[in-house]
Amino acid sequence: MKLRYRWLAMLAIAAVVVAGIALYLMWEKALAPVKPPPPSSFGGQLTLRGARVVALGDCAVCHTARDGKPYAGGLALSTPFGTLYTTNITPDPETGIGTWSLEAFTRAMRRGISRDGHQLYPAFPYIHYTRMSDADIAAAYAYLMRRDPVVAKAPPNDLIFPLNFRPLVAFWNVLFLRTGPEAPESSRSAQWHRGRELVNGLGHCAACHTPLNLIGGEQWGKAFEGGVIDGWEAPPLTRLAHGPVPWTEAQLVAYLRTGISSAHGAAAGPMLPVTQELATVPPADVEAMAAYLFSLQQPASADSVKSGVPVADPAAIRRGSVLFAGACASCHGGKAPMQSIGDRPALATSSAIHAATPRNAIQMMLEGVPWQGEQALHYMPAFDAALDDAQIGDLALYLRATYSRLPPWDGVTQAVTDIRKGDAAK
Structure with missing residues (x-):
């Protein structure tokens, strides 16, 4: 017991010291x-x-x-x-x-x-x-x-x-907090240094795209390996060139400047207004950001490239197919007019459908993409009020099974429920 009290006393002293320093x-x-x-x-x-x-x-x-x-x-x-x-x-x-x-x-x-x-x-x-x-x-x-x-x-x-x-x-x-600019690297180009300055500094990309520790600090050893912001997944930025559907530097520039990539999908959630801001800056700034990010690329892990014939609940896939035909095919079907207008992205290369988790696919269906006025092609209606959790889950499983060769996601319907609860708590 004396040893226990001694430890408690030491912890109390440490707490007082920390509070005093703070x-x-x-x-x-x-x-x-x-x-x-x-x-x-x-x-x-x-x-x-x-x-x-x-x-x-x-x-x-x-x-x-x-x-x-x-x-x-x-x-x-x-x-x-x-x-x-x-x-x-x-x-x-x-x-x-x-x-x-x-x-x-x-x-x-x-x-x-x-x-x-x-x-x-x-x-x-x-x-x-x-x-x-x-x-x-x-x-x-x-x-x-x-x-x-x-x-x-x-x-x-x-x-x-x-x-x-x-x-x-x-x-x-x-x-x-580490104040001051980063030291220059003599072997790197001026464009690379400009990109690093924007990505690590002013653009603060790591604030969303890096996982946080228990007290809300960025895990420096996992910089740009992905995070969650406002219920959306901020995907890893170190696997862009080696993911299930690889990005190119030019595609990333186009996405950041327009909010849409014909090869990967449309910006939504917290990323949409970011692309709208980047559309107003000189193209050279966005090109520098892309060049720096592509210098950080790492080989894909075994899990991220694992493929094979998906095994999912056949009944859920059938239900999802019916829902897709009624709610989605008019825009996303193979012969839909929207697929031939404005370089609209195809689901077969969608980053959300090929992601490790169903979070962004679910969020896209729930929240859609708000009406952008003259950018009418960058629009998707929200289905949060039209479809229940099970229906959104069935649709997600159908999309994953139909438009990718990756294994099915686990616990999709529960993920829909959890995401809705998170939205309701905001």
Whole structure:
């Protein structure tokens, strides 16, 4: 018993020490508010550069709520630790960043500290933005300060205890924040370095495409090996060239710039708005990102290339076939007019159908792809209200068995149920 108490005492002391370090590290001085700078104080060329930087950083994607004003925040981010709401980054002086100086903005981007000194939660990807150049940060600041101010206060975050205690973020930063740019590699091209700067820094691709550990930090040893974001699978980026349906660098560029690949499918879920932002930047930026990502490719594992005649529940396949004929064949059938218009992707090469899990195939059927106006070909109706869990499961099994030679997925109907529950909890 004495040994047990000794261990408990040591754990208590360790907890106090860790808390003390966290409290010390989180203590940051508030930076003085400034009078909102007039838009005319920022030059046109700097603002144009800022538009490019902000698009590459996906700022509008996270800082715009559904049906909300651009950059006014309020978007709910579902995490394993609860729900976070993004903040207002318009130049409103009361609810936005109108009173932030460039110094305050730079500190937030580099170290995750707000103007008033409190820690920002790492859902804001400052661990990646810290690699940005001073010039890019200044340009982003200029662009945001020239937006229309919007009065909008984000709802309070809903995080589990003790993660709702901000000082703990300081300790998290000790583990995961590495400030400063990455060292150059003399053997690499300028395009490769630009791609690495965008992918690892401003574009923060690893934030979604890398698995997280128990405390929400990226597992550095598994960089770009895939993750889950908002109920969608962010697929591995290290197997693009060696997956069941290999990508080419040119196909990846086209997908990132248009949101659609005739050989692999259409962007949906959290990736769709990212492609819409990348459509506005110079093609050379996207080409550099693709070049860097293709330098990371690893050979396919035995599991990912395993093939053979699928063995699935024949009754489920028959039911799925009937559902496909009634709900899907008019667009996705072999002789459907939509297959010959606009280079619409075929199911036989769909990345979602050839994925290791059914998650994205299920999500695509449940959520569809929203109407894009002039991009009408990039549209798919949602079937969440039209089909129940078993029907979505049967359809997924039918698609897997018909359009791939990979083994059937396990527990598909239960996966549909779980994904619906996750959506309902948001």
